[in-house]
Amino acid sequence: MSAPRGVLPPDVVWLAPNVFTEPFWLATAEHRLTLPRCTSCGTYRFPPSAFCFHCRAQAVEWVEHDGTGTLYSFTIIRHAVIPDVADALPLIAGVVELPGTGGVRLVASIVDTDLDAVAIGKPAELVWYDVREGTTIPCFRLV
Numbered sequence: 001m002s003a004p005r006g007v008l009p010p011d012v013v014w015l016a017p018n019v020f021t022e023p024f025w026l027a028t029a030e031h032r033l034t035l036p037r038c039t040s041c042g043t044y045r046f047p048p049s050a051f052c053f054h055c056r057a058q059a060v061e062w063v064e065h066d067g068t069g070t071l072y073s074f075t076i077i078r079h080a081v082i083p084d085v086a087d088a089l090p091l092i093a094g095v096v097e098l099p100g101t102g103g104v105r106l107v108a109s110i111v112d113t114d115l116d117a118v119a120i121g122k123p124a125e126l127v128w129y130d131v132r133e134g135t136t137i138p139c140f141r142l143v
């Protein structure tokens with residue numbers, strides 16, 4: 001598996017899915033970005049939650065999104081809080097807003113992007129980081 005430029009090393013990437021987030025991670029393992037949408041009122045509920053923050057219903061349907069978005073915010077990580085990531089720095093941690101979702105924003109690595117090219121408002125496209133068998137993380141590349 002090859003990784004995009006600008007991701008955390010596989011040794012520090014471990015998922016801990018729960019009953020609410022497992023469908024998201026099962027879909028990413030198949031390179032599909034899905035978001036939970038309330039079946040009662042249609043509100044996207046991300047991050048996944050037990051109850052709709054709008055109508056308090058529980059049921060959701062998982063809706064696919066093409067991963068086209070806009071960089072809402074970012075930070076550049078230059079200092080290793082844990083030694084295992086030192087060789088991967090600097091990294092860009094971004095918040096990407098996904099259109100058509102009522103404002104869902106995904107926190108993700110901004111990959112294959114030069115540090116001086118990153119700017120709020122730039123369009124972003126989805127890139128998959130295959131960490132290991134069964135574990136794939138959505139990342140974004142600025143375009």
Ligand SMILES: [Zn+2]
Pocket residue numbers: 038039040041042043052053054055056057
């Ligand atoms: Zn609802």
